[in-house]
Amino acid sequence: MEVAEERFSMVVFSGTVDKLFPVAIMASGAVAMGMEVDIFVTFWGLQALRQGSPARLARVSKDFEDQAGAMMQILQEKKVPSWYDTLRQAKELGDVRVHACAMTMDLFGLTKEDLDPIVDDVVGVGEFVDQAKEGKITLFI
Amino acid sequence: MVKADRVIDARGAYCPGPLMELIRAVREAARGDVLEVLSSDSGSKRDIPAWAQKAGHEVVGVFPEQGYDRIVVRKAR
Numbered sequence: 001m002e003v004a005e006e007r008f009s010m011v012v013f014s015g016t017v018d019k020l021f022p023v024a025i026m027a028s029g030a031v032a033m034g035m036e037v038d039i040f041v042t043f044w045g046l047q048a049l050r051q052g053s054p055a056r057l058a059r060v061s062k063d064f065e066d067q068a069g070a071m072m073q074i075l076q077e078k079k080v081p082s083w084y085d086t087l088r089q090a091k092e093l094g095d096v097r098v099h100a101c102a103m104t105m106d107l108f109g110l111t112k113e114d115l116d117p118i119v120d121d122v123v124g125v126g127e128f129v130d131q132a133k134e135g136k137i138t139l140f141i
Numbered sequence: 142m143v144k145a146d147r148v149i150d151a152r153g154a155y156c157p158g159p160l161m162e163l164i165r166a167v168r169e170a171a172r173g174d175v176l177e178v179l180s181s182d183s184g185s186k187r188d189i190p191a192w193a194q195k196a197g198h199e200v201v202g203v204f205p206e207q208g209y210d211r212i213v214v215r216k217a218r
Contacts, residue, residue: 025156025157028157028160028161029157032157032160032161032164032192033192033195034195034196078153078155079153080155081158086157089161090161093161093164093165
């Protein structure tokens with residue numbers, strides 16, 4: 001799709017399946033509409049992208065944890081691709097960059113090697129905000 | 142009725158699956174090819190035409206069937 005590039009940014013603070021789904025789906029929609037996507041993963045969002053975490057993750061938001069089992073079952077029954085696969089497919093289709101938050105990395109003592117390969121690079125908040133300001137949409141999830 | 146060069150059966154896939162499958166197919170297709178998506182996802186009949194318009198392709202039509210829609214797009218670029 002060679003349409004004019006617009007930018008769509010997300011700050012992903014949450015690390016639960018129910019919040020990571022919309023992240024992946026929004027990224028897909030933005031890519032479909034020809035936008036560049038920058039995802040800044042911080043705190044719990046970054047924990048979800050540690051080596052091996054995406055496949056194991058089954059946490060949902062505290063508010064709805066009583067419904068976690070039912071939700072996971074529905075997703076499985078209806079063969080909905082996981083948030084991780086959805087995000088990976090969005091990356092295959094267009095320009096989606098996943099940036100790990102440098103401060104979170106330092107805090108938890110992580111290196112780039114500790115993270116899932118879906119993560120492109122490690123950036124500071126200044127750089128991310130500077131990129132995001134060029135865009136029309138920035139979400140905090 | 143336009144004859145499709147390729148039919149993408151995305152029935153059973155949820156948003157954004159059918160659209161993503163179409164985009165992939167459009168990339169592989171030749172200019173002028175007609176692609177037909179079968180989708181049971183209720184958003185596709187609006188989503189896919191919106192995408193096609195934005196990406197500069199032609200929406201041949203949206204045809205409701207029993208329990209799914211046939212959405213036909215011609216690759217114009």
